[in-house]
Amino acid sequence: MRNFTSVRAQEIPPSGIRKFFDLVLAMEDVISLGVGEPDFRTPWNICESSIYAIEQGVTSYTSNKGLQTLRDALSRYLAQHYNLNYSSDHEIIITSGVSEALDIAIRAIVDPGDEVLVAQPGYVSYGPCVTLAGGKPVPVRCVEKDHFKLNPDSLAEQITKKSKALIINFPNNPTGAVMTESDLKAVADLIIDHDLLLISDEVYAELTYETRHCAAATVGALRERTITLNGFSKAYAMTGWRIGYLCAPRELCDAALKIHQYVMLCAPVMGQVGAVEALRSAEEEKNSMVNEYRLRRNMFVAGLNRIGLPCHVPEGAFYAFPSVEKTGLSDVEFAERLLKEQRVAVVPGSVFGSGGEGHLRCAYAVSRKELNEALLRMEEFLNTL
Amino acid sequence: MDEKDLDLLRILEENSRLSAEEIAMMTNLEKAEVEDRIRALEVAQVIKCYSTVINWERAGNGEVSAIIELKVSPERDFGYDRIAERLSRFRQVRSLRLITGTYDLQLTVTGKNMQEVSRFVSEHVAPMDRIRETATHIIMKSYKENGNAFFEQPETERLPYCP
Numbered sequence: 001m002r003n004f005t006s007v008r009a010q011e012i013p014p015s016g017i018r019k020f021f022d023l024v025l026a027m028e029d030v031i032s033l034g035v036g037e038p039d040f041r042t043p044w045n046i047c048e049s050s051i052y053a054i055e056q057g058v059t060s061y062t063s064n065k066g067l068q069t070l071r072d073a074l075s076r077y078l079a080q081h082y083n084l085n086y087s088s089d090h091e092i093i094i095t096s097g098v099s100e101a102l103d104i105a106i107r108a109i110v111d112p113g114d115e116v117l118v119a120q121p122g123y124v125s126y127g128p129c130v131t132l133a134g135g136k137p138v139p140v141r142c143v144e145k146d147h148f149k150l151n152p153d154s155l156a157e158q159i160t161k162k163s164k165a166l167i168i169n170f171p172n173n174p175t176g177a178v179m180t181e182s183d184l185k186a187v188a189d190l191i192i193d194h195d196l197l198l199i200s201d202e203v204y205a206e207l208t209y210e211t212r213h214c215a216a217a218t219v220g221a222l223r224e225r226t227i228t229l230n231g232f233s234k235a236y237a238m239t240g241w242r243i244g245y246l247c248a249p250r251e252l253c254d255a256a257l258k259i260h261q262y263v264m265l266c267a268p269v270m271g272q273v274g275a276v277e278a279l280r281s282a283e284e285e286k287n288s289m290v291n292e293y294r295l296r297r298n299m300f301v302a303g304l305n306r307i308g309l310p311c312h313v314p315e316g317a318f319y320a321f322p323s324v325e326k327t328g329l330s331d332v333e334f335a336e337r338l339l340k341e342q343r344v345a346v347v348p349g350s351v352f353g354s355g356g357e358g359h360l361r362c363a364y365a366v367s368r369k370e371l372n373e374a375l376l377r378m379e380e381f382l383n384t385l
Numbered sequence: 386m387d388e389k390d391l392d393l394l395r396i397l398e399e400n401s402r403l404s405a406e407e408i409a410m411m412t413n414l415e416k417a418e419v420e421d422r423i424r425a426l427e428v429a430q431v432i433k434c435y436s437t438v439i440n441w442e443r444a445g446n447g448e449v450s451a452i453i454e455l456k457v458s459p460e461r462d463f464g465y466d467r468i469a470e471r472l473s474r475f476r477q478v479r480s481l482r483l484i485t486g487t488y489d490l491q492l493t494v495t496g497k498n499m500q501e502v503s504r505f506v507s508e509h510v511a512p513m514d515r516i517r518e519t520a521t522h523i524i525m526k527s528y529k530e531n532g533n534a535f536f537e538q539p540e541t542e543r544l545p546y547c548p
Contacts, residue, residue, distance in 0.1 A: 015548075
């Protein structure tokens with residue numbers, strides 16, 4: 001029999017955390033700082049409105065673009081909160097999570113042979129999605145010295161005639177780095193000079209602790225060449241609901257919509273109803289979760305530095321990204337031994353690409369009690385080295 | 386009162402048993418500053434006291450609580466304040482509020498048993514000057530107190546790793 005798997009599928013690297021998954025399944029009493037999702041339950045008002053909608057028989061397909069009420073509410077919300085102006089009729093698509101938004105955005109713009117610059121360390125899907133679309137992902141390294149912001153010089157070095165787009169994600173998973181308006185301005189000039197498109201994944205936009213999030217599309221003349229991705233998962237603790245959205249100028253949005261209607265048709269309606277309620281009534285709940293993340297961050301990052309794992313202060317998302325270089329272990333060795341010896345699960349930074357090596361991603365979206373216990377166990381582990 | 390003070394109040398409201406050191410870590414303050422700020426909040430009576438939310442039903446001491454509503458004729462110059470002050474002195478009165486609607490004051494009263502609660506209402510509250518009418522509602526079961534629900538939520542499954 002032939003090997004039926006496509007070359008493209010074969011080309012995608014396997015997940016870097018597979019072996020950790022297998023290890024952890026056989027263990028008990030593990031504290032996991034390895035999960036990139038809120039530990040809170042979805043606020044009850046959101047759940048309740050979705051349950052009510054199901055009871056009322058709201059169970060059908062929606063328009064491809066998503067419920068009009070949701071797009072209208074989003075359009076207003078984005079304008080008020082981020083000064084982002086997108087027409088609810090032509091420039092917003094509701095997707096099945098940001099994951100789908102990312103996929104259709106990339107497929108809408110990438111032709112075979114196109115190079116797509118990917119800021120790294122970064123979320124694990126960007127490169128493979130580019131590969132699947134026939135493009136070539138080109139990493140742009142963000143380093144600790146720059147607090148893991150995207151450095152325009154590093155970007156310039158990787159730009160070639162084939163470069164078509166740049167993917168960024170700030171606040172960043174896994175580093176917690178944010179880009180201010182002036183940071184983005186420095187990058188915007190390069191993007192415009194080289195006629196690139198920008199895909200900006202802003203799913204952690206609500207989770208900033210020092211400054212308000214600056215949406216990339218509001219910087220300089222970037223709007224016309226930016227696809228903004230965002231969703232409800234992180235801010236409203238709605239990961240399992242799978243509701244994200246894509247915003248872009250009409251021409252780009254139309255191209256992405258064609259793909260969306262063939263591969264997804266529409267995002268789940270119950271999730272969309274929940275998202276409407278999130279925008280309508282969950283501001284307080286969201287703020288109190290963000291506030292709790294901030295307290296945990298302060299406590300956890302201080303703890304990491306105290307036990308001897310140097311960590312810059314992440315200004316956004318819910319990840320700390322300490323360095324393990326001083327221990328002499330690689331990030332993968334450290335993470336594996338920490339799991340086996342002290343039952344604390346963290347993700348090695350190298351999983352997130354170039355620049356991540358020598359670091360660990362620790363999600364502090366767990367209770368303070370667990371964070372304290374994790375710190376004790378990590379300290380214990382360090383003492384044995 | 387600044388953002389840091391609000392942080393301290395939210396933290397203490399949720400768990401007043403955290404040490405100043407732990408609170409200092411969370412708020413990026415020095416331990417001494419946390420202590421100073423909390424002392425100032427206590428002096429200003431913003432922090433009234435540190436108490437514990439107890440599920441008495443589970444403790445099983447058989448205590449009975451009731452919500453009592455009162456219609457009160459307000460006094461010239463004092464309104465409801467003087468009578469409220471008198472009521473608040475009773476040990477049995479756990480909370481006392483002025484409310485809108487059919488009744489004026491609402492109390493929560495706790496006693497060892499039903500007899501004690503009804504005796505307290507009929508002998509001490511109802512006969513007070515200016516109280517025109519009382520309505521007593523025995524609390525049959527408490528589901529949530531001070532923001533804490535008494536339901537046990539089942540553990541939900543969470544992935545150990547997720548990039």
